[in-house]
Amino acid sequence: MTTIRALPPGSAVLRLDGLQQLIAALAVRGYEIVGPVERDGAILYDRIASTADLPAGRTDRQEPGSYRLEPRADGALFAYAVGPHSWKRYLHRPNETLFKSRRVGEELVFDPPAGPPPRTAFLGVRPCELVAIFVQDRVLMEGHYVNTGYKARREATFLVVVNCGSPAATCFCTSMHTGPRATGGFDIALTELLADGRQEFLAEPGTDGGAALLAYLPTRPATEADWQAALAVTAQAVASIGRRMPPGNEIKAALQSNPEHARWDDVARRCLACANCTLVCPTCFCTTVEDRSDLDGQGAARVRRWDSCFTRDFSYVHGGAVRTQTRSRFRQWMTHKLAHWWDQFGTSGCVGCGRCIAWCPAGIDITVEAAAFTEGQNHGIT
Amino acid sequence: MSRPRLAVVKFASCDGCQLSLLDCEDELIAVAGAVEIANFPEASRAVQPGPYDVTLVEGSITTPHDVARIREIRADSGLLVAIGACATAGGIQALRNFADAGEYVSAVYAHPEYIRTLATSTPISDHVKVDYELRGCPVSKRQLLELVSALLAERRPELPVHSVCVECKLAGKVCVMVAHGTPCLGPVTQCGCAALCPGFARGCYGCFGPAETTNTTALAARWQALGTTPRDVQRAFRTFNAGAEPFRRESESHG
Ligand code: SF4
Ligand code: SF4
Ligand code: SF4
Ligand code: SF4
Numbered sequence: 001m002t003t004i005r006a007l008p009p010g011s012a013v014l015r016l017d018g019l020q021q022l023i024a025a026l027a028v029r030g031y032e033i034v035g036p037v038e039r040d041g042a043i044l045y046d047r048i049a050s051t052a053d054l055p056a057g058r059t060d061r062q063e064p065g066s067y068r069l070e071p072r073a074d075g076a077l078f079a080y081a082v083g084p085h086s087w088k089r090y091l092h093r094p095n096e097t098l099f100k101s102r103r104v105g106e107e108l109v110f111d112p113p114a115g116p117p118p119r120t121a122f123l124g125v126r127p128c129e130l131v132a133i134f135v136q137d138r139v140l141m142e143g144h145y146v147n148t149g150y151k152a153r154r155e156a157t158f159l160v161v162v163n164c165g166s167p168a169a170t171c172f173c174t175s176m177h178t179g180p181r182a183t184g185g186f187d188i189a190l191t192e193l194l195a196d197g198r199q200e201f202l203a204e205p206g207t208d209g210g211a212a213l214l215a216y217l218p219t220r221p222a223t224e225a226d227w228q229a230a231l232a233v234t235a236q237a238v239a240s241i242g243r244r245m246p247p248g249n250e251i252k253a254a255l256q257s258n259p260e261h262a263r264w265d266d267v268a269r270r271c272l273a274c275a276n277c278t279l280v281c282p283t284c285f286c287t288t289v290e291d292r293s294d295l296d297g298q299g300a301a302r303v304r305r306w307d308s309c310f311t312r313d314f315s316y317v318h319g320g321a322v323r324t325q326t327r328s329r330f331r332q333w334m335t336h337k338l339a340h341w342w343d344q345f346g347t348s349g350c351v352g353c354g355r356c357i358a359w360c361p362a363g364i365d366i367t368v369e370a371a372a373f374t375e376g377q378n379h380g381i382t
Numbered sequence: 383m384s385r386p387r388l389a390v391v392k393f394a395s396c397d398g399c400q401l402s403l404l405d406c407e408d409e410l411i412a413v414a415g416a417v418e419i420a421n422f423p424e425a426s427r428a429v430q431p432g433p434y435d436v437t438l439v440e441g442s443i444t445t446p447h448d449v450a451r452i453r454e455i456r457a458d459s460g461l462l463v464a465i466g467a468c469a470t471a472g473g474i475q476a477l478r479n480f481a482d483a484g485e486y487v488s489a490v491y492a493h494p495e496y497i498r499t500l501a502t503s504t505p506i507s508d509h510v511k512v513d514y515e516l517r518g519c520p521v522s523k524r525q526l527l528e529l530v531s532a533l534l535a536e537r538r539p540e541l542p543v544h545s546v547c548v549e550c551k552l553a554g555k556v557c558v559m560v561a562h563g564t565p566c567l568g569p570v571t572q573c574g575c576a577a578l579c580p581g582f583a584r585g586c587y588g589c590f591g592p593a594e595t596t597n598t599t600a601l602a603a604r605w606q607a608l609g610t611t612p613r614d615v616q617r618a619f620r621t622f623n624a625g626a627e628p629f630r631r632e633s634e635s636h637g
Contacts, residue, residue, distance in 0.1 A: 041561040084556060297416070
């Protein structure tokens with residue numbers, strides 16, 4: 001992801017007022033804008049109206065099982081990594097009504113499906129998250145069975161990526177080849193340039209829509225020096241990433257050939273089976289379906305909601321649950337994500353965002369667990 | 383089920399769960415239209431004799447008389463639903479299970495000789511077959527209405543048994559344990575409350591009792607790493623669901 005390329009054509013430099021106008025221009029074009037905001041001690045994704053809503057001068061310190069915000073002197077707007085929310089909250093929603101019906105006389109009448117979703121611009125999508133969106137695209141709308149709600153929302157989405165300048169200690173995009181600089185698939189990608197007291201944004205257009213929007217904003221054309229400054233941000237980010245996942249083929253082989261490895265028992269002693277890891281993960285897509293009915297027996301609804309392979313009822317079949325123990329649930333999660341996902345979708349199910357590490361209340365670290373398998377392989381331990 | 387006959391009965395409890403039913407204000411008319419409230423002393427003095435199609439049982443079994451009465455109620459009920467932490471785990475009064483109930487009786491009552499009590503406070507399911515359980519201290523109004531709606535429609539009620547964390551994340555709340563270092567019982571507690579406390583920057587108190595899978599030992603270790611004393615770990619597991627097996631066991635290894 002960090003291959004040095006030439007200054008992308010159409011790149012421009014925005015100042016803070018330019019960023020504000022980017023937000024305003026998206027609003028004028030009918031987009032709801034969702035971006036990072038600080039709330040309850042974390043940076044979340046919610047509706048924003050201006051740059052004043054962004055978490056200025058904040059950074060995050062993340063470790064297994066721990067997340068804290070800290071101040072920064074420079075007023076940077078994007079000097080943090082990912083928080084507990086991911087964009088799947090907006091694309092693959094936690095709860096989605098599939099249909100509603102009413103009894104009218106002897107007839108069953110279905111409510112007309114909801115109209116097209118609002119056009120939504122995501123501001124501040126991190127490179128790893130962009131890849132996570134592509135992973136969910138593959139699963140939810142590019143396969144045989146299309147999740148029509150997801151597809152409609154996805155097609156109404158405008159993506160403004162922000163390349164990373166301040167990775168967290170939990171990030172490992174470099175080993176997943178997903179960051180800390182995005183190489184394509186966005187409408188616009190920004191890099192916040194903060195060196196020497198400046199605060200500007202190098203903006204690269206990724207689509208015609210992105211280019212058209214940039215042309216409308218007060219910008220100046222990016223110079224080679226601006227481009228080098230942006231690459232320096234990335235180089236510094238790469239250098240600061242300390243976590244590492246073993247290579248995909250190694251971990252895939254190690255996991256698929258070790259269903260009875262002692263490490264599964266070991267991790268099951270630490271894992272709470274709480275499901276936080278899967279719910280914060282930007283690629284995990286599993287759902288369940290619930291039926292609702294009114295007290296008067298007239299109305300009914302079917303709702304799809306996020307589920308997790310860490311719950312017992314996730315594997316319920318006639319007669320009982322298949323995965324009754326934490327050991328088998330953890331094995332399912334990690335093996336699917338890092339191994340079977342390749343067979344199923346041709347990619348890893350992990351983009352290296354580190355959310356499952358930080359937001360695991362028990363501090364379980366997928367990179368450490370994975371390494372236990374590949375190292376075990378290398379040393380002949382099973 | 384066409385207009386089933388409903389009874390609401392109580393054992394040792396604070397009436398809070400029955401109040402949750404009365405608190406269904408907006409929906410109460412619809413409930414009253416859909417079921418015949420045949421026996422609900424908290425709501426009406428007009429008590430009709432059984433049998434009942436559905437009986438909601440609040441409270442725990444704490445006296446020899448209770449033991450006999452719950453059997454009669456079971457025999458008189460089509461479906462029996464235990465509601466609340468008292469009926470499903472023994473309630474806060476199950477703290478007596480860790481002490482000498484006889485001593486309490488002599489300390490509290492002027493004439494202990496009139497008191498006939500059991501040494502333990504136990505859930506309804508320890509005595510008779512229970513068809514459904516609604517957890518919580520008090521129960522959730524949403525779950526109560528879901529149960530009634532489902533029974534009426536003859537469908538399976540949606541009463542998930544996973545952790546509070548799932549609800550917490552669905553609602554998009556910030557984890558208080560990870561982001562604030564506040565001990566939370568959510569990972570071992572059954573959902574139902576829509577993660578009420580974490581939404582107010584408090585850790586979960588465990589009102590809904592143990593979830594389907596509980597690693598209380600690992601959670602207690604995490605709490606201690608966050609600075610909780612063994613005594614406070616014990617206290618956390620000894621509240622409304624102190625008598626529930628996983629919480630009881632964990633509480634006994636601290637203090
Ligand atoms: S498995 Fe963990 S690190 Fe990988 S994408 Fe999911 S949350 Fe991020
Ligand atoms: S994993 Fe990489 S791309 Fe994702 S937030 Fe961290 S540094 Fe940015
Ligand atoms: S790995 Fe962590 S977040 Fe995931 S279920 Fe286990 S304890 Fe919960
Ligand atoms: S705040 Fe509590 S209930 Fe919510 S995710 Fe964290 S540990 Fe779970």
